[in-house]
Amino acid sequence: MIRALHPWFLLLLLVLPLVWTMAKRIRVLGHGRKALALFLRTLVFIFLVLAVCEFEYLKWGDRLTVFFVIDRSSSIPPDTQQYSLAYVQERLGSIPRDDQAGIIFFGKTAAIQENPRENVTLVEYQTIVNPEGTDLEAAIGLAMAAFPEDTQRRIVLLTDGNQTQGNAEKAVQRALASGIDLRLLPLTYNYNQDALVEDVIVPSHLQENEPFNVKILVQAQEAGPARLRLTENQQVVAEESVELKPGKNAFLIPRKLDHGGFYQFDASVEAYFDQRPSNNHAQNYSIVQGTPRVLLLDSEYAAGQSLAAALTAEGIQVDYHMPDSLPGTLPELQIYDCIVLSNVSASEFTASQMQMLETGVRDFGMGLVMIGGPDSFGAGGYLGTPVENALPVTMDIKHQRIIPSGALVLIMHSMEIPQGNYWARQISLAALDVLSREDSLGFLYFNSSRGGDDWLFPLMKVGDKQLMRERLLSLQQGTIGDMPSFNTTLEKAYEALLKVEANKKHIVILSDGDPQRPLPGDIQKIRDDNITISTVCISPHNQTNVDVMRAIAELGGGNAYHVTNNKNLPRIFIKEASVIRKNLLIEEEFTPAVNQYHEVIDGFPEGFPPLQGYVVTSVRPEAELLLLTHKQDPLLAVWHYGLGKAAAFTSDAKSRWAKTWLGWSGYAKFWAQVVRWTIRSQQETHFEVAAAVEGDNVRVMVDALTPEGGFLNNLQFNAVSIDPGVKSNPFPLVQTQPGRYEGVFPVF
Template sequence: MSLALSNPLALVGLLLLPYLVWVNRGSLADQPHRRRWFTLGLRGLIVTLLVLALAGLQAVRTNDQQCVFFILDISDSVPAAQKTQALEYVTQALKQMRGDDLAGVIAVGSEALMELSPARSLRFEKVHSTLSPARTDLAAALRLALAAFPEGTLRKIVLLTDGNENLGSALDEANLAASDDVLIDVVPLAAKYEKEVLAEKLVMPSQVKIGEPFSLRLVLRSLRPTTATIRLLRNDEHLRSYDAKLVEGVNSLELPQVIDQAGFYEFQAVVETADDTLPENNRALGFCLIRGQPKVLYCEGDPGGEQYLLPALQGARIETELVGLSGVPLALAELQQYDALILSDVRADLISLEQMMAIRAAVRDLGIGLIMIGGEDSFGVGGYYQTPVEDALPVYMDVRRKQKLPGLAMELIIDKSGSMAMTMLGAAKVDLAKEAAIAAVKVLNPQDEIGVICFDEATKEVVKLQRATHKDDISNRVAGIAAGGGTQMYGAMQLGFQRLKASDAKLKHCILLTDGQSLPADFEGLARQMAGSGITISAVAVGSDSAIGLLQALAKIGKGNFYYTDSPRSIPRIFTRETMLASQQFLVDEAFQPRCDPASELLRGIHLPSMPPLLGHVVTTKKELAHNSVVTPKGDPVLTEWRYGLGRAVAFTSDAKAHWATHWISWPGYRKFWEQVVRWTIRSVPKSPYVASLAIDGGEGRVELEAIDPDGTFVNFLKAEARVIGPGLEAERLPLRQVAPGRYEGRFRARDVGQYIANLAYQDEKGRGASQVAGAQVSYPPEYAELGPNEPLLAQVVEVTGGALQPDPQMAFVKTRPGVRKATDIWPLLAAVALLLFPLDVALRRLMIEREHWAAFAEVLARLAWWRRLPIPAPAGAPLSRLLERKQETQETLREERPETTVRLPAPGAAPRPASRPGPATGGREERMRRLLDAKRRAKPQ
C-alpha cells in the first residue's frame, strides 16, 4: 500500500507550523514548561491533520481482480448454428474463472438486456431475455457493460457477434472503452451463405399520370451466378413472370408499366431461385399513385342507405367510390388515392385501431378531407368516444352541457378466467376488458350508477353498485382485476340482477363479457327474470371459443345487443357504445327545425328558409376551435366543421337517408348542400412542376426535392418542409435545407419495416406554394440484408481497445495487464480526528488545572469505582470473625472521612457573634497570584 494526494497544493498549509512555534514563544500564558510544549504539539498535530485532509490524502492499493462481460448477439442476422457456438464458447470460458474473478452476460438484439449480473460463480446455459431480434444495437450493449463494471477491477469485454449493426455506433463506444482502459476481445460469428439471392429494393416514381409509361427498377444481389424467376404482383394480383440470368454481385432489372386508371397501386417483386437459404429477403415492395380527378371514398354502414347521397354526388360530377364496411382502407398509403372520406353510420368496433390511426394521419398529415354522417351507429353511440377518429372530427362524442336525464344503473359483468390472460394482437384480453370498463365509467354522468362484477369459478364484486361520482376510485378498483381460474357466469349474473333490481334508477342495463363456455345453469330463465324487472342485457363474445349461442339468446331475451369480436382491441369501443345507448341521452328521435349560420361557407348559395326539418340527431359537443354552421334549437351541433392539420373535417350529426332526413331527400337543396359540404373537404393539391422523392437506405430515410423550372432554371431559396409518416402512423416534421442549386434535402431515421410517406409543402419568395407526396417501403428487416460478418468494424474495435480477435475461450480470464490501483480516501478520518482533538486543545489553553484539582478528580473517580468496594466472600471456616473485622474497618474509615467539629455554646445572656467571613485563600492560590504579578512586571517596558 502507498499514499497519494489528490490536491498536493494544499500542503502549503504546513507553513503554519513555524508560525505556531513563533506565536507560542511570545505567549503571555502562565503555564508550566511541559504543558506549554504539549499544547503546542497538539495544536500542530491538528493543523497537520487538517492540511493533509485538504490535500486529499489517499491510501492506494493494487487490485488484480478481473471482471469480464460476455456480449451475445442474438439478432436474426446470426444463424442458429452460430448462436449455439457462441453459447458453448461462453460456457467454456466461464470454467476458466479463478478465485475472485467476476463475470456477467449481456444479450443484444434491437436493445441490450442484462442476462446475468457480475458474480464470482455463474451458471449459464441459454439466453432467457426476451428482446426483438429484428435489429442489432451493439453500441447499447457496450454502454450497458461499461456502466455495469464494478469499480476498481480489471475490465474486459468479450463481444460475440457478426458485427452487422444497424442501430448506434459500436466504434464510438469502443473509443470510450479504450479511454477507460477497457479491453474488448471479439469473437466473429461468421455465417456461411453461398447460394443466397436478395431482393434489395423496388424503385418506382411515387406519382404518375394516367396512361404515362414508367418503369419499375428491381435491384437484386446474388452471391453466385444463377438463374431466377421473378413474379410481379400488383395489388396482390399476379401481373407477370420474368426469367433472368443473374451474375455474382448487384443486378438491376427494368420492368416497364403503363396504367390507364387512377388509383393506388402496390407492386411486389418475388424472386425464386434454386437452393435459396433465406426466404425473408426474397421480396421487394413499392407503391405508386396514379393521379386523376379528385376522388371521394364513401363508406356506408347501412346497406341501402347510399341510394340518396350517392346519386346526389354523382350528379354533381364528384367521382365517388362506394364501399361497405370491409372496404375501409387498411393502410395510409391506400388512403392516399382519395381526396376525401365519408363515413356514414359506420360502427367503430367494425374498424380496427390501425385503420382509425391511418384515417387520422391522412387528414392531419396528407390533407385528405373527412366527413362523418350520423345515424344510430355513428358518433358516440357508434363507439367513437376517445378514438383517433374523434381526434380528427370537430365534435366531442360525449355530452358536456348540463341536462336533465333519466338515471341509469349499469352492471358490468366481466369474465376474468385464466383464458382472459391470453394475449391477442399484443394485448391481454383482461387488460382490454378493464380498459373498456374504465372508458364506460368515464362516459357516465355523476347521477348514474355503476357496478362491476367479475367471475372465474367464483364471483367477486369489484365495485358495488354506486353513483358514478368518484370515477377515479372506481377506475382504480377495476384496474386491479387479475385473470385466473375457471368460468362460472351464473353467480355473477344473479348478483348483478339483485343489485339492479334494488336500484331506483329508471334505466337499468347489464353488459356481459366472456371468452369461454360457462358451467351449465338456467341462464335463460334468469335473463327472463331480469327482462321482467325492466333490465336490458347486452352480451359480448370474445373469440370463437366463447358461448356465442348462449350470449345471443341472452341479448335477445334482454332486448339488448349482441357483439362478436375476434379483436380484443374493439372491446373498449363496444363498451362505450353500449353505455351511451343505455343512457338514452345521445340519440334524439325528435323533429326539429335546423338553425343556420347564413355566413357559413358551406351554406353559401343555399335557400335557407326552405330547409326542411330533420327528424333526429346524435348529441355531440362542439370543440373549441370548430364552427357550427347548423344547430338544433337547443344549440346541439348538426353541421360543424374545422381544419385539422393539413386537412378539413365535417360532422353532420343527423343522417342523409330516409330516416331522420326523410324530408331532406326530396328537398331541392339536398344535392347542392351535400355537393358544397364535400367539395369544401376535398383535398386541394396544386400541381407542382418539381420532382419529389423518398429513399431509405441503412435505416435512414432521405427526402429530396428537385426544383427546376420548365426552362431549366434552378429554383432557390424555397421554404420547404415535409411531414413524414412511418409504419407507426406518427408524423414527423422535417425541414428541408438547400444542399445544392435547386436541390433540397432532409433526413430522418427509418428503422421499422413498412411504408413511409412524405408530404412535401413549399413556398417561394412570393408566397406561392404547392405540395407533393412521395413514398418508399422497407420490405424486410435489415438483419436479412447482411449475409456475412462485418470484419472491418470488428477489426477496428479490437485495434482501438487493444483486445484480441478470435481469442481462445481458455484465455478469457488470463490477466495480461497489471492490477488496478485503487485509491481510498482517508481524509475524512483525518478531519474527524482533528475535530475530536480540537476541544482538548481549547481545554488545555483555557483551563488552569492544578494538582489539587487532579487529586480531587482522582478521588471522585475512586468513589465512582463502586466495584472496587464490593465485599469479598470470606472463607467458609470463619464467617463471623471476618464479618467483625469488616465492621471495624468501616467504622475507622468513616471517622477519618468525617471532619471534627467543635461547637461552642455562647454564655447565657450573651449576644451571638456574627458569622465570620472566610479568610483569603492561602497556599497554592497565593503562589499563583505572585507568579502572575511577577510576569506582568517583567512584561512592562523598561
C-alpha cells in the same frame, strides 16, 4: 431463500485442496506473505465460482415464473431459429422443481405456445405467428399480461432485435418499472449469399397516360440468374428472367397509367443462391391525378342507396359498400380521395383501421365525412378514437348542457382460453375508452381466493379514467375465478345499478355459460327496472352453454354473441358499451339554422328543410361551424386537419331523421358540395421526392422547382414518416443545395 441457477459449478471448489498443496511447495515468499497471497487467491477463486453459479435471493414462499419469448420472424435464418429453440429446451430442463415456465413465439404477431406451469417441455411447435415482421413491444406486453400472481417474474428474450413495428424501448421500460427481470439473448448471424431489392424508384406524382419508368435496384453478393417481378396495386404487370452481377443492379420497366388514383408498386427478386428471402421485396407509391374517387360506407345498405345515387348523379365517382369493405392497409386506402361514413359504428373497425383513417387525412390529404345516425359519433363509440381526432367535432360534451349519463356493469367469468387475462384487460379497456367522464362503470368478477363476488372497482363515475385504467392493467393471471352461479353476481350488479342515476343502464356478461343459470323471474325483475343485459359466450363446453347465454340476453333485452375469434372481443365490447351512449340522441323536429356562410352551403337561399333528430357533439375551437340545431348544437362543421379536410353532419342522410330531405330538390347538390370540399386536393406540385436506404436509416431528398425549372429556396417543410403501425413520426428537412432539401429517419 438463496438459490443457485447453475449449482454444478460449485464442483470447481473441489480444486481448492490441490491449489493449497501446490502452494506449499512455493518457497520464494516468506511464510506470512505466502499465507496472505494464498488467502486472497482462494477468496478471488471462490467469488468467481459463486458468480458463474448465479446465486439469487428469494423470499420464503416466493416462486419464479420465467417466460421464454422467442423471435420466429423470417429475418432469422433457420439454423439460428433452431439454435434458439434448442437453447430454450436446454434451459427448461434446469428450471427448479417449484418454479414455472411459459413460452411465447412472436413475429409480426405474438402468441403463447405454453402457458406458465411446472415441467414445461418444448416438443411440438404448434403456435403459428405471422413471421413477416417483428413486434417486440407486443411480445413483451403479452408476457407481462400472462404472468400469474404471487410469483417473481422473469422474461428471457431471444431475438435479433430487428423490430419492424411497435416500440421495444418503451416495452422494456414498462417491464423493468413493474419489477420484471428482463434478460436478453441476442441472436446473431451472417448472410454470405444474399440478393435484396434495395429500392423501387417511381415519380411521386403523375398525370393520367403519362409515360414513366419504374427503376428497380437489386443488390447481390454474387452473380447468377434471378426472377424479377413487378406488381401494381397487387396485380402482376411485369415478370422477367435477369442475370445478376455482384454489387448493385438496376432494371427499368416502362409503364403508363390510364386511371387516376393511388398506386402501390411492389418489386421482388428470386435468386437461386439467396439465403434471406425476407428482404427480397421493396415498394413505393405514386399518385396519379385523375377523376376523384369516393368510398361511401353505410351499415344499412338499402337505406344508404339514396345518398350514393345522389353523389353519382352529381358526377362524383362513388364506390358504395358495407363497412367491412374498408381497406385494411394505408396503401389500399389511398386509392380513394374521400371516405364517407354514414351511420357507421366504431365497432365495425379495428383499432388499426381507425388509426389508418386519421393518418390518411392528416398525412396524405384524404377527405373524411362523418354523417350521423344512432350508431355514429359518440353514440357509435368514437369517443377517444383516432377518427374523432380527425373530425371538426368532439364526442365529449363540454358546453353547459345536461346530458343524461349512462351506467355499465361488466361481469367477468374466468376465461378458459389462451391469454385469457390479456383479453379480459383488452375488452375492458375498449369499453372504458367509449364512455364519457359522466358515465359510470363497474367491474364485477368472482374472487376465487375468498370464494365470492367482488368488485375490481365499484360502479362509479368514469372521470378521467386513470384509476380504472390502473386497476384493469393490474389484473393478474388467476384473479378472475370460475363463477359457480350467475344469480348472486347479477343480483349484486342489479343492486348497484338501482342506486345510480342514469338514463341508460346496461349489463354485459362474459362467460363460457357453465355457471348455474339465473331464474327467469330474476332477469325479468332487472328488465322491469329498465336495465338491459347482453351476453358474450366464449369457449363454451357444449351447445347447452351457448343456449343459456342466448336465453339470458333475450330475456334481458340485449344482444347475444357467440365468439369464435378472440380478436373480435374488443369490437363487441365497444358496441355494447355504446349502448349507454344512446343518451346523446336528440329525436325532435327542428329546422337547421345558418351560423356562418361558407362555400359548402352556398346556393341555398331558401334555407334547409326540417330534420327529425341528431347526435349531440361539441364543435372544436379551430373548426368552422356552418349549421346549428334548435338547441345550438353543431349540425354541420368543417375544418382542415393536417393536409386533409373533414366534415361532420350530426343528423343523418336517410329516412330516420332526413325524410323531408330525401324529396328536397337540393339534396344531391348539398351532399355533393360537402363531399367535394373534403376531396383530396390535386393541385400540381413541383416537388420531386426520392428516398434511399443508408444502413439503418432512410435518406429523403426533395427537389423543389418553379414551373419554369428555377430553384425554390428557403422553404419550410413539415416531413413525416409513416411506420408499419400507421403512426406518424416527424423528421426535419434542411436545405443542402439550391432547390434540394434532405432529411433522415431510422428504418422501422
